[in-house]
Amino acid sequence: MILGYSKNELLGAKQKLEKYIHRTPVLQSRLINEVAGAQLFFKCENFQKVGAFKMRGAMHKLLCLSEKEKSFGVVTHSSGNFGQALALSAQLLNISATVIMPSNAPQVKKDAVAGYGAHIIECSPSIEAREESLRLFLLSHQATFCHPYNDENVILGNSTAAQELFEDYKLDDIIAPVGGGGLMSGTALAAKYFSPQTNIYGAEPIAANDAYKSLRDAKIYPSISPNTIADGLLTALGNKTYPVLKELLTEILLVNDEDILKSMKLIWERMKIIVEPSAAISLAVVLKNPKKFENRKVGLILSGGNVDLKKYFD
């Protein structure tokens, strides 16, 4: 057992999810390898359902509910990918879902959640308002609250992306982005069980470096006024993700928005795939630390591809 997670639980998550999610492709780019001076393996969760790894955690969470819990439905708060992932997962399993969204969330995201048949409750765009909406909802409903990342079954679901990667490749290092730590926790657990010699790096924006500080000082810092283009990485660690990262991570590496944008451009231009800034950050970390990754085989979890394409098309 590692921090309460067994190898069988990880394998079980992978098996349960198989028929509900895509096994996403792993891409390589000769040119980017040359630029990086390393051999990079990109795990393309931008091709996952709803365009992000969040589908893995959300679906696994629902698959672990009892029949009784399923009958009462589920609720989450999310302005982004997790809301969509939970809504689609619930639809596929015929479970009622409610998503608490800030009133200023983009209409396109509200439409997507509604399109998957979930109920939307709007709240003011603050953490307090969100918590209050959730509290009130749970007073009158027996629904199960599904936290977007601070949840063991979500973490187990997220671990399956790295599990798939380790099945196919022997890697010296693996890198995943760190926001609330849900993807990073799953990735780290998969590495420890299935590729124990692999170094495990977190990639975090300098302007939202709460996880970096949390591991350094051994206490959970809140994420205060983060301001970065990597809008999927604004959240703080939780009490389920912090211990996993603290125990298992080799190191968190920081990059700035310019680094992230440069890497995103490289991926778009050379690999012809669309990834979001929060995904490109792992490549940014490699390019920023050429010595560390020189000639190594490095896995990078491209977490998603949901970007606002308005600049191009409107």
Next chain:
Amino acid sequence: MILGYSKNELLGAKQKLEKYIHRTPVLQSRLINEVAGAQLFFKCENFQKVGAFKMRGAMHKLLCLSEKEKSFGVVTHSSGNFGQALALSAQLLNISATVIMPSNAPQVKKDAVAGYGAHIIECSPSIEAREESLRLFLLSHQATFCHPYNDENVILGNSTAAQELFEDYKLDDIIAPVGGGGLMSGTALAAKYFSPQTNIYGAEPIAANDAYKSLRDAKIYPSISPNTIADGLLTALGNKTYPVLKELLTEILLVNDEDILKSMKLIWERMKIIVEPSAAISLAVVLKNPKKFENRKVGLILSGGNVDLKKYFD
């Protein structure tokens, strides 16, 4: 034999190319299928080397040269993907290559051609200046001229994209974009030999509809002042491509730039891949003709992914 091309020549092209090009993936999108009311199979030549199908024709042309011809080198004129494709192919085969490019070609394209080790000759941006530069070059060099599309071996090379698609899927219809007709000719020949029941459609911008008119009136029209976002489709048919299209095409279908942009957005957003306008046109044709493609299995050749990403990143 169909129009001078034998089945063995097509198969031979495929076999020769195998070790030099990528077998590109075929992607599907549940959501786009719903929007289209058809089952679509996207052949992703945006993932081909140099980001475009042009690599197939260029490489096959070079593989068909005699050793003596190879020793004298090759020359082409191109402001776009074919120049890069010929330069890379020549580099891989250790053949000297010269690319005549208009002086106003984007620096990034000149850099790419030079990066593959080809010589660049700049000329004024007109067809006359280009032809004159080529004439002068050939007066003093024994190099073989490689036309970007009006060439049997280029057409045979291009046929391999559709050949791969027909190996994997049984299709009711196939669609490819029409510029000079090189990709369309190869696609049509592959369909006739390997999937004779399949309808063969060309996709052309209304604002560059010279091929449409050429087939309608049975004579090759020049492409006069074409003005479309699909900048890979500005050229006119040649005497090698016209007869193939005239004989084998079911129909050329026209769409406008708004249709093309809408389809390009749909592909970027939903498939998370970058395709150029000239590639998105095939989807535009499906969406514009819902009755024609209703419930059918349709193959679409996504010709390439080389777009200028400046809008996003500068």
